[in-house]
Amino acid sequence: MFDTKIAYIVRNDLPIWQRLNVVAFLATGIAASAPEIMGAPYVDALGRQYGNMSGQPMLIFEADVAGLQTVQRKGFERELTMIPYVHAMFSTGHDEANREVFLAEDAENMNLVGLGLRGPKKMVDKVIKGLALHG
Template identity: 45%
Template sequence: MTTASQPTVPPSAASPRFDTKVVVLLSEGLTAWQELNVTSFLMSGIAVSAPGLTGDPYRDGDDNIYLPMLRQPVLVMTADAALLGAARGKATARADVAIAVWTRELFATGHDEANRAAVAAVAARDLDLVGVALRGPRHAIDRMIKGARLHD
């Protein structure tokens, strides 16, 4: 029996198994606003990293239309600086992994051009990463994030 707190899910909406995985790795010790800010910016990069990542627009019972969203789940995890750097390095070495980065310096910039300039001013190995988003083959992503913990 279905109650008001347990909506019925149509059989066609069963969770499919995706060949790819989307993960946001956040640095430990960020404040709540920083975690949300970093996650939203990183996911905007993932959303445009390949065609077909978003589904169709949503429509409610009153025929209001809402923007489409990613078609697959996103895991948000935490990691230390070493794991963030290692994941970045492994991801950039593979053509089949999309990566977005957020560095500590970007908290002080005010627009996209300044963000790109701040990243461009630092060698890859010296980036002060506070967030990395990855999309790629499931098993490859799993290996890159080994040791990360689900965000709590």
């Protein structure tokens, strides 16, 4: 069916609204990095056109910060596409500021609140092994 897999891992100690916000931003990053996943626009029975979305399924998992850091390390080892979201990005108001606070993070110990992953299915499965689906 699909030879790649998309997974989002969101931190389990965030309020629900923040979890949803993080996943929404991560999904845009995955779509931008892999435009080939985008399906055709939707058309309703009256002929009205809507936007398109990914034609590939996506799974959402949860983890604590240590779990996210482990996923990040394993993702780099396997050269997966990774889209990060760090806690400091909650305090910014625009993309340039997000990049500034991201750059200021300790690269070996990021305060991650979410990661989007995409890559070969077997590699993604190894990286997320043991994580619980978001409940």
